[in-house]
Amino acid sequence: MRDLSYLKLLSEKFPNRRKCLSEIVNLNAILGLPKGTEYFFSDIHGEDQAFIHLLRSSSGVIRDKIDDIFKGELSEEERQELAHLIYYPRRELQKQSVASGAPAAWQRTIIYRLIRVCRLVSRKYTRSKVRKKMPEDYAYILDEMLHTDENEKDKQVYFESIIDSIVENEAADSFIVELCDLIHNLSIDQLHIIGDIFDRGPRADLVMEELMSYGDVDIQWGNHDIDWMGAACGNEACICNVLRVATGYNSFDVLEDGYGINLRALSMFAQKTYGDDPCERFRPHILDENVYDSISPLLAARMQKAITIMQLKYEGQLIRRHPEYRMDDRLLLDRIDPERGTVLIGDREYELLDTHFPTVDWSNPYRLTEEEQSLMDTLRASFMHSPLLNRHVRFLYSHGSIYKCINGNLLYHGCIPMTEDGEFMTVEMNGIRLSGRALMDFLGGRIKDAYFLPEGDEGKQQAVDMMWYLWCGKASPLFGKDKMATFESRFTGDKELSRERMNAYYVLSRDERIVDKILREFDLSTEHGHIINGHVPVRKLEGELPYRAGGKLFTIDGGLAKSYQKKTGIAGYTLIYNSQSLALAEHSPFIPGQESSPRVEVVEKMDPRVRVRDTDNGRELEAQIQDLKELLSAYRDGRIKEDGAQ
Secondary structure (H helix, E strand, C coil): CCCHHHHHHHHHHCCCHHHHHHHHHHHHHHHCCECCCEEEECCCCCCHHHHHHHHHCHHHHHHHHHHHHHECCECHHHHHHHHHHHHCHHHHHHHHHHHHCCCHHHHHHHHHHHHHHHHHHHCCCCHHHHHHHCCHHHHHHHHHHHCCCCCCHHHHHHHHHHHHHHHHCCCHHHHHHHHHHHHHHHHCCEEEECCCCCCCCCCHHHHHHHHHCCCCEEEECCHHHHHHHHHHCCCHHHHHHHHHHHHHCCCHHHHHHHCCCCCHHHHHHHHHHHCCCCCHHHCCCCCCCCCCCCCCHHHHHHHHHHHHHHHHHHHHHHHHHCHHHCCHHHCCHHHEECCCCEEEECCEEEECCCCCCCCCCCCCCCCCCHHHHHHHHHHHHHHHCCHHHHHHHHHHHHCEECCEEECCEEECCCCCCECCCCCECCEEECCEEECHHHHHHHHHHHHHHHHHCCCCCCCHHHHHHHHHHHHHCCCCCCCCECCCCHHHHHHCCCCCCCCCCECCHHHHCCCHHHHHHHHHHCCCCCCCCEEEECCCCCCHHHCCCCEECCCCEEECCCCCCHHHHHHHCCCCEEEEECCCEEEEEECCCCCCCCCCCCEEEEEEECCCCCEHHHCHHHHHHHHHHHHHHHHHHHHHCCCCCCCCCC
């Protein structure tokens, strides 16, 4: 039973029995509706054009809806044009205006067609929920049009007069844009991003802007996201690594045009220090041409080498500062023999392919030169004071977590660290031994501390340092490998030495019993629950499947990033969970201007159909109904006086 003080607060919103009963009826009706559609994406890696297309097309679902409505009525070309208008309304309206001045007849026809699409995608929601998603300026008009049957004679003139008024008052373009945006928002009820928004691709900043335009979105942080978040917190090793990856993939636009990071100091330092160095081991992967900041491959290579050496120095300092990380094997600069041009790794000596280290003091190889320190001061200030980066990082914090349990499913980016015998790996942090869910909760808290603890707090620096560990630490659930082989791949070229071995989780999780163990650890049903993660590209070309453990675990990193597509053979997965099924959409590589329908496979049918009452939101609504019933009882027995009762 709720205490009387809580019921009195509730009575301010529902001041009498009539309003109480009305809300109970409303909530019960919502419980009976089909659940909204959830979309799961993973490992976007800065591929803004491909991801935005998947998002705005609802991974091909909007095109399917158009075909359902208009097949037999409109040609293939007309249906495709309508789909592209919904995906990119501003761009397509501009094309139409240039081509024909967007005549009134065309505008009327398009509005009518869009209303029909909007009706179809909105039919599983209550009228009030649909109205909440509408743009405020057009809410009344849209509400009327969506719920008016224009085929009824009495309503036909009314419906047509609304459209005529919109067109005649030159509001058609803005109305069409808002209507298209409403279709997007109604097609995806909940959006889940299973990590790695950043790195490799050209414009992670544009991906973030698109995500921030969606109402119900959550993010499970990936190690690449944590790296950028750590950079924004001032972690020097993270800053170096962000810049190393960006220079290595020719991603200068996201740094300078996107986030306003000043790279002039780095380019000048690299040219001065490595100007006579060909830097062959650091040549960038050019998968996308920069639009705003064209840098030659040779300069990019020199910038990458400069920042890589600084990264190795800062990482060495972190490892020495934190023996609890147990990463002494990554201290490699002090194992180089500069005279012989070799490095000792383990008990074996390897020849170095690059022996030019002009900034390394071999008596103290992890100390930065004065010029390197000055450069870092500039870069650190640029990252920490970038307005847009901080805006995006705040969104990652407010809408993100290290894992999420929702509607019976467990979402996380990488893994739950495990030992080879199938037990949760125990990790000692701050003198506490942690494993499984407790480890995830502890690390999630440290991530928040890194950004939100005030400067000078004794735990602030520990948390900021931890951000780098989460990027590449042996027991990091976001990384899930034994090492980050940056040094080996750049300086030795030995493929076996450069191999990064996955945590035992990735083999064990093929076993349904292990997946059940993880689900139980997070208090989820082993009968109906699923694990959904990303991080490791599914190599479809080698016969790998995105689901395992009897369909209880989904890995949905299918290679949206161009750098993975030669390995995977596809361009990413979308997992779609609606009231009737759980389905995987498999995407082909994105080519601007070309429509490519995904291959959709239903992997689990929902029988019976999932209703709102079966979801986490439904359980919250049922709790609200119980509270309202207690308030109703308090009104009836006089414990609380009604206001305005009839």
